[in-house]
């Protein structure tokens with residue numbers, strides 16, 4: 099399996115630190131509001147990647163955090179006149195509701211920053227001891243120039259960064275590039291006691307600490323959206339490697355951004371949607387399918403038209419699965435061995451399975467993997483009928499279900515049939531009736547009925563309506 103590593107800017111063969119095991123950390127959300135549709139992209143992508151790693155046999159230790167102490171949380175708490183904990187706990191709950199809807203699995207460990215303050219104080223203390231950090235009036239800064247590799251992930255040069263940096267009057271940094279590890283409380287802010295001041299940690303230190311605590315000093319994969327490359331991930335590398343004196347993460351994976359109608363998502367522009375809002379208009383499965391239909395490193399445009407297209411594509415898969423299920427639940431299939439022709443079709447199906455795996459192994463190309471599923475659906479639609487052998491239909495069915503399942507797409511749920519699919523089935527029913535194959539014609543009537551489609555035989559032909 100090859101994955102694109104932001105650190106080396108190349109696709110690399112994935113070799114885990116420990117055979118058969120993957121240690122993976124994904125930066126989680128700051129919980130001060132409902133998650134937006136952009137946040138859903140890394141959640142769905144890295145959940146599917148985890149599922150694929152598990153499918154190929156790895157035991158995945160998947161850690162992701164909640165940033166539950168932050169300026170935005172405190173601001174919202176003050177606006178509402180409640181505690182910061184009340185805000186963060188409320189949106190952690192809402193986050194889980196959205197993730198359940200999107201079929202994102204719970205992490206192996208899902209720590210909250212506020213529960214890990216002791217570990218942060220310990221790491222900050224170690225960084226000071228090792229000469230990588232210093233304290234000024236209760237604030238602790240990381241001494242960026244003490245880490246010679248600074249900039250290796252984002253490919254930024256510290257001197258270039260410094261040229262554009264300014265020190266705010268209120269700051270006491272030794273160097274404009276130094277960043278905060280610990281800051282003293284302001285009036286009305288939550289705080290913890292530390293050797294430097296009553297205060298709270300900076301954002302970057304939390305991931306270095308939680309990653310080390312739950313996965314060890316060195317991990318296989320660290321992931322998140324591309325906006326996190328700089329400064330968040332760059333700073334995490336500096337803290338972790340300066341403290342542990344070991345390479346932090348071997349592979350860095352970043353998803354590209356999701357835009358709305360080709361524009362950056364922005365509340366003031368009015369093109370900002372929460373996952374909750376979108377899931378009121380679309381089945382969350384459609385949202386998941388939409389995200390996986392593009393490669394995770396390509397920018398993704400979110401629009402009504404593209405969502406409609408995703409909905410129709412997903413329905414095509416689910417309709418085919420529904421038809422296969424229907425065939426398998428009836429007794430029209432031949433209880434004979436797979437015919438020679440069918441075994442040829444199965445070879446084609448295996449070829450498509452292979453194509454799917456090749457795509458997934460090539461930097462998690464879910465777009466090409468889904469294209470292989472569509473070819474399989476076509477194979478099923480053309481070749482599986484009540485004249486087929488049960489063993490053949492069963493095999494095709496199981497393969498489609500498995501390939502969808504790896505991507506976290508349920509195939510069990512009944513979806514609305516597309517008008518075109520209904521017309522096609524009605525046509526097939528008419529042909530069956532003409533050929534006096536009443537078993538098949540009844541089968542089709544019942545299949546449609548199961549999906550809420552009622553047929554009416556009139557003198558002018560067959561009419562149908564959704565019940």
Ligand code: AMP
Nearest residue numbers: 126127128136137139140322323355356
């Ligand atoms: P945040 O709560 O802003 O830290 O974001 C949580 C995760 O969502 C991070 O991995 C971000 O990189 C990612 N993210 C935020 N906005 C977008 C977007 N528009 N498209 C894709 N990923 C995003």
Ligand code: ZN
Nearest residue numbers: 125126305330
């Ligand atoms: Zn992080």
